[in-house]
Amino acid sequence: MSKSFDRRKFLKVSGMSLGVGALISVAPAMAGGGPSATLRRWFRRQNGEELTPFSLVQLSDAHVGFSGPPNPTGTKAFERAIDVINGLEQQPDLILFTGDLTHEAEAPGEHAKRMQLFQTLTSRLKTKKVMYVPGEHDAGLDNGALYRQFFGETHYTFDHRGVHFIALDNVSAGKPKVGAEQIEWLKRDLARYPRTAPIIVFTHRPLFDLRPDWEWSTRDGDEVLNVLAPYENVTILYGHIHRHDVHETEHAMHYASRSLIFAFPDPTTVGDKKPVPFDKEKPFKNLGLQLLAESKGHLGVDDVELSLREFAGTDGVQQILKSGESL
Amino acid sequence: MKQILFTLLATLIVSMSPETQPRVVTISAKRFEFTPNQITLKRGEPVTIRVAAEDRDHGFYQKDLKLELDLSPDKVAEATITPDKTGRFVVICDHFCGSGHGNMKMVINVE
Numbered sequence: 001m002s003k004s005f006d007r008r009k010f011l012k013v014s015g016m017s018l019g020v021g022a023l024i025s026v027a028p029a030m031a032g033g034g035p036s037a038t039l040r041r042w043f044r045r046q047n048g049e050e051l052t053p054f055s056l057v058q059l060s061d062a063h064v065g066f067s068g069p070p071n072p073t074g075t076k077a078f079e080r081a082i083d084v085i086n087g088l089e090q091q092p093d094l095i096l097f098t099g100d101l102t103h104e105a106e107a108p109g110e111h112a113k114r115m116q117l118f119q120t121l122t123s124r125l126k127t128k129k130v131m132y133v134p135g136e137h138d139a140g141l142d143n144g145a146l147y148r149q150f151f152g153e154t155h156y157t158f159d160h161r162g163v164h165f166i167a168l169d170n171v172s173a174g175k176p177k178v179g180a181e182q183i184e185w186l187k188r189d190l191a192r193y194p195r196t197a198p199i200i201v202f203t204h205r206p207l208f209d210l211r212p213d214w215e216w217s218t219r220d221g222d223e224v225l226n227v228l229a230p231y232e233n234v235t236i237l238y239g240h241i242h243r244h245d246v247h248e249t250e251h252a253m254h255y256a257s258r259s260l261i262f263a264f265p266d267p268t269t270v271g272d273k274k275p276v277p278f279d280k281e282k283p284f285k286n287l288g289l290q291l292l293a294e295s296k297g298h299l300g301v302d303d304v305e306l307s308l309r310e311f312a313g314t315d316g317v318q319q320i321l322k323s324g325e326s327l
Numbered sequence: 328m329k330q331i332l333f334t335l336l337a338t339l340i341v342s343m344s345p346e347t348q349p350r351v352v353t354i355s356a357k358r359f360e361f362t363p364n365q366i367t368l369k370r371g372e373p374v375t376i377r378v379a380a381e382d383r384d385h386g387f388y389q390k391d392l393k394l395e396l397d398l399s400p401d402k403v404a405e406a407t408i409t410p411d412k413t414g415r416f417v418v419i420c421d422h423f424c425g426s427g428h429g430n431m432k433m434v435i436n437v438e
Contacts, residue, residue: 140423140428141424174386175386175423176421212388212390274416
């Protein structure tokens with residue numbers, strides 16, 4: 001899509017957006033001295049990048065290769081999300097993908113084809129800095145072997161604009177856990193950073209018990225949160241639950257992104273975990289992404305529901321079907 | 328001394344008697360089902376749950392009943408519990424096992 005547009009005019013932003021979380025609590029004094037100036041100097045010394053405003057997009061759960069009643073349109077929502085991001089007036093610095101990039105497949109070679117298709121679609125993004133973590137549908141059956149061939153390591157860290165990013169893998173063990181080895185690695189990594197460092201963790205499953213009988217938890221999530229507890233500015237982004245959610249634990253804010261394939265219902269209102277039925281009139285209903293922007297020490301988080309309305313003034317699946325195609 | 332030995336022997340015999348052995352419930356696991364898919368236990372009665380995986384690795388997880396077993400085809404896993412509350416408890420496979428994994432569950436009713 002060549003047309004650029006302002007996201008606030010054209011995207012449906014849930015509840016006028018902005019659950020605002022403090023990413024960098026020392027930042028109100030950023031222009032002055034004190035701890036924030038020390039932090040800025042520290043980051044500049046460590047990696048040459050000063051703490052400066054930036055924006056990023058979180059995408060999750062595209063399940064490329066999935067086909068079924070909850071969403072018979074395949075990759076259409078994922079492709080629409082790519083168009084939406086490419087159409088943003090200000091392109092994000094960074095895109096984080098929090099797992100389930102693909103849907104697993106039984107036939108030999110089929111899962112690799114799905115990963116290839118995912119990469120082909122992702123290559124359309126104007127923003128080229130795209131970082132990934134796996135979901136259990138990517139890495140749960142082979143302990144991440146195929147995923148690593150396409151996307152590299154399942155856990156790693158990097159710094160960007162003065163923020164420390166941590167990719168955590170809580171799926172490739174097969175079970176919902178991070179594991180002792182990765183937790184030790186996390187301790188060693190964090191030991192290099194001051195307690196005030198702004199940290200964004202991105203992972204697939206929630207690190208807290210959101211709904212354990214739906215597998216919406218990480219068995220050793222408490223251990224991970226304990227390791228992060230001494231750090232004052234921690235934000236955790238995750239997927240897996242196919243719905244937007246905001247949760248606060250003692251030391252961190254947790255934000256879940258919508259999926260790009262189908263939604264799950266509110267776990268507090270229903271007993272069984274069943275996808276929300278597909279709605280032909282609104283094929284992207286409940287699907288979407290998260291836009292995040294860091295400015296002056298605060299992280300704005302916009303929950304965005306995808307829609308067709310901004311393109312044609314109306315929703316309806318016929319707009320994304322080829323001529324003669326039906327569902 | 329004889330008295331002490333006698334008491335120890337009696338204790339050992341009682342602890343090995345059939346009356347004190349927990350009831351054993353055997354369950355099999357394969358993609359994407361547990362068999363049986365429903366069992367009923369009694370509150371306060373110890374029970375040993377023995378689970379065999381038939382095809383590949385699976386999990387057997389119920390948080391409230393403190394059941395967490397790693398299943399693999401080369402060994403039978405078991406846990407002994409004494410349910411302390413009544414209710415309907417859903418057990419899930421928590422080791423990802425494929426496209427039907429999300430539906431691999433069973434129910435433990437405690438009366």
